[in-house]
Every structure is written in C-alpha cells, then in structure tokens.
Amino acid sequence: MNKLDDVCKIISLNKIPDARGNLTFIEGNKQIPFPIERVYYLYDVPASSSRGGHAHKNLQQLIIAVSGSFTVVLDDGNGKKSFRLNKPYEGLYICPMIWREIHDFSSGSVCLVLASLEYDENDYYRDYNEFIKALQ
Ligand code: TYD
Numbered sequence: 001m002n003k004l005d006d007v008c009k010i011i012s013l014n015k016i017p018d019a020r021g022n023l024t025f026i027e028g029n030k031q032i033p034f035p036i037e038r039v040y041y042l043y044d045v046p047a048s049s050s051r052g053g054h055a056h057k058n059l060q061q062l063i064i065a066v067s068g069s070f071t072v073v074l075d076d077g078n079g080k081k082s083f084r085l086n087k088p089y090e091g092l093y094i095c096p097m098i099w100r101e102i103h104d105f106s107s108g109s110v111c112l113v114l115a116s117l118e119y120d121e122n123d124y125y126r127d128y129n130e131f132i133k134a135l136q
C-alpha cells in the first residue's frame with residue numbers, strides 16, 4: 001500500500017449550509033479515523049514562512065485550512081505529494097512516518113490541526129536523514 005496515494009488523503013467533511021453562515025463538525029473516530037486528543041492551530045504566519053519540517057513516529061493528524069489557504073507537501077521517503085488546502089470543509093489526513101512541510105500561507109490564513117495524541121517531543125523526527133534511516 002502506497003502511503004501517499006492510498007492512506008494520506010483529503011477527507012470531505014460535512015457542511016451544513018445556512019444563510020446565517022455555514023457549519024462543519026468533526027467527531028473523533030467518526031468523520032476521521034482517530035480519536036482527537038489535541039487541537040492546535042497556526043495563525044499570523046508570514047507569507048514567506050515555512051512550518052512543519054518534521055515527521056511523527058505514531059501521531060495521526062488532520063490538517064484543515066479553516067481560513068485562507070496554504071500548501072502541504074508530504075514525503076514518505078520514496079516520493080512527494082503536494083496539496084493546496086483552501087476549503088474549511090476538507091481536511092488532509094496524515095498517517096505516521098510522513099515528512100511534511102507547510103508553506104505559501106495566504107494572508108490571514110489559519111491552519112487547524114487535529115491530532116491523535118498529546119504533544120510529545122519524543123514522537124518527532126526533526127532530522128530528515130534520521131527519518132529516512134528509520135524507514136529502512
Ligand atoms: P512544531 O511542531 O515544530 O511546529 P510546526 O510543525 O507547526 O512548525 O512546534 C513548534 C513549537 O511548539 C515546539 O517548540 C513545540 C511546541 N508545541 C507544543 O508545545 N505543543 C504542541 O502541541 C505543538 C504542536 C507544538
């Protein structure tokens with residue numbers, strides 16, 4: 001199974017359209033394949049800035065552009081795949097052992113991340129060569 005083509009995918013979320021404003025909801029283990037243990041978000045990101053630059057050993061995540069847009073580049077050690085996220089009713093599912101870079105943030109964009117585990121620095125590979133070595 002190819003992690004970039006078969007596992008890491010855009011998940012379409014429910015959108016409740018309403019003249020008063022639209023609504024999207026997410027429940028752990030329902031619309032997404034993991035329990036939600038942590039939520040964090042990136043905001044006030046300068047256009048020239050790049051986030052990510054690491055992989056996780058066990059963490060699963062869903063990344064959503066709740067406002068604006070940005071590009072997520074995933075790398076499984078064999079190839080790369082790029083996703084432009086710009087819809088608040090779509091999320092990008094990222095499985096463990098995927099290197100990710102996030103860049104080209106539009107002005108005022110907000111990157112919401114739902115995570116399957118609490119924060120643990122020991123779950124990170126922050127060195128690309130170490131990540132590649134761990135895959136072998
Ligand atoms: P990092 O995961 O490297 O950010 P990004 O992937 O968005 O570029 O985290 C940046 C800093 O924030 C780092 O010092 C760890 C800290 N941090 C927490 O304390 N808790 C968290 O849940 C996250 C995601 C990061």
